Amino acid sequence: MRYILPAGALTSLNFLRDDYQSERKVDLDQPPSLIGVPTLFGGTDVIARDKQTKFIKKMIVVLRANLAKEEEITTPEQWEANLTASRVVIAACLYVQSQISSPKNNSALYRLINKDLGITDTNYLDDEDKEICFLAANRVVNSSLSAFSDANAALRKVNMKPFTEQEWSDFSKFVSSVSVKKVSTNPYSNYPVTSITQPLFGAAFSYTGATIGYLGGDVISQSSKTMSTKLQITTMVGSSLLMLGTTGPMGVALFSQVIASKLVTAFFSISLAHVLGTTMGILGQGVGIGIGLPLDYAYRLIWKASATIMNYYSNYPNTSQMTGIRIADGKSIMNGIVIEYTPSSDLKTEEEQQTVEITEEGKLLINGKEVTIPDGGVQLPLELINELKAQLKLHEEKVSEEDSSSSTLLATV
Known part of the structure; x- marks a missing residue:
């Protein structure tokens, strides 16, 4: 339990794709050249990076209803929803980073994700942090049978290409494979998520008086x-x-x-x-x-x-x-x-x-x-x-x- 998500970090992730293209001097929207430098010799895997950067962007778009600005939070449910959505986005970033071959620090995308999330030698995710993010993602992504279709409906509204069945399935399997080492005492852990694209805790004060993470007793009443x-x-x-x-x-x-x-x-x-x-x-x-x-x-x-x-x-x-x-x-x-x-x-x-x-x-x-x-x-x-x-x-x-x-x-x- 050591990683601190810096204020405004997830906003930076919105520009991850642009930052990557700028650093690598590539256009991910264009098909790879047949005469380009092979990835084995330092070339860019355009197809893979295109999918990976889009995956993170799409996950942010899908969860946008819950990623409120700090000054916009006015209910305990909104605060917990923002925390949950943040964990899911981090899980998506870790998922993408897991696909990058070693040595990972040689990858521009790997380094840019770390930069946007504020990950350093002293501020990094330990095993407990990762587990909590994976558990949150598993709970949200597998929240209902309609999660996949709801997510894609949200993407179509902003003219973004929807997730494929394979993309959704691979991410779902990745976050569900984590072994649970401890039981959460968070009263929102089993809260029914009706739609992945809607506010996760829409009913104001539905848990009035409950302990929310670090908040106790009637503080939130x-x-x-x-x-x-x-x-x-x-x-x-x-x-x-x-x-x-x-x-x-x-x-x-x-x-x-x-x-x-x-x-x-x-x-x-x-x-x-x-x-x-x-x-x-x-x-x-x-x-x-x-x-x-x-x-x-x-x-x-x-x-x-x-x-x-x-x-x-x-x-x-x-x-x-x-x-x-x-x-x-x-x-x-x-x-x-x-x-x-x-x-x-x-x-x-x-x-x-x-x-x-x-x-x-x-x-x-x-x-x-x-x-x-x-x-x-x-x-x-x-x-x-x-x-x-x-x-x-x-x-x-x-x-x-x-x-x-x-x-x-x-x-x-």
């Missing part, structure tokens, strides 16, 4: 619109960050590493006045303009802002700087720090814990005691503050338009 703008952040000894809700529910906007990053750094304020870290693991203290942003506004702040903030304020020694989803358990990773969520009632009392709480009034409490923020200290870059303000303004205008439309509709009715 309510919409973000009803959530109190109060949050506790607790850092444990080591490189783990625990985000805790109050006694009330946390809402559904905590389901992505992008959203998690925004919550850690810019949840209640546009600017952070000061950040202080200690060797005992306090993440930092920071409060700026106490505007009490509703979560619906906060989680839509752009990823770039959060990444920049963390680069400025993280006090943890960190060599990987990886940000994304840990594919084995779905936990969010931000700059190498594990993000976990749990109801505050489940928190165990440990002497080495330090809590940082930001209230709706903008007050900062460390271990329950109010902290006065010095006037000096590190400030956010002006351009970053302006960017955050601009994003908030755009979102407020959008919400205002939606409210206006709803009012007009009600008046008409």
Whole structure:
């Protein structure tokens, strides 16, 4: 359990075919030349690479309904569906890589897939990661008798050549051949998939209150619109960050590493006045303009802002700087720090814990005691503050338009 799928990695895979053609200087849409360099002497197997790059692209297209952007995720079902679909796409990539002869690193396609997935000497899929991806693919691909026809129907809609019976069968056999070493406790594991091309978990809150990977208890039981703008952040000894809700529910906007990053750094304020870290693991203290942003506004702040903030304020020694989803358990990773969520009632009392709480009034409490923020200290870059303000303004205008439309509709009715 070590591979982290970087944020935006699957978007890069959309351009895999173009990148391959550019690097190898070939046109995969053209039939191979009879006088070309044989593959034995370094030539390109155009026919094989054509099928392989198209296979990955087609699988992404088929699962597109579930590969939502992080900021678009608004239900726990969408989050789990996105994770499942990501695992299936990774399984498709591993399937293609298994067809490449050794030494694999000599293959441009093999290297490009690794590059797009963020696979390096330190961030790679171990046996457990691969098994989980294969199990997810097996569950989705063999979900129903209509999976094959549903997938091809989706491809025809975008004028793509459908999977052949042989292609589908070979991939199905590949992902089903993995030996299961452990039993998943994920409540979605046996969720009935009605169609491979539709949202895997379309019924909102169908598993309300259930544990979803790393999310516990009643954390997911309510919409973000009803959530109190109060949050506790607790850092444990080591490189783990625990985000805790109050006694009330946390809402559904905590389901992505992008959203998690925004919550850690810019949840209640546009600017952070000061950040202080200690060797005992306090993440930092920071409060700026106490505007009490509703979560619906906060989680839509752009990823770039959060990444920049963390680069400025993280006090943890960190060599990987990886940000994304840990594919084995779905936990969010931000700059190498594990993000976990749990109801505050489940928190165990440990002497080495330090809590940082930001209230709706903008007050900062460390271990329950109010902290006065010095006037000096590190400030956010002006351009970053302006960017955050601009994003908030755009979102407020959008919400205002939606409210206006709803009012007009009600008046008409």
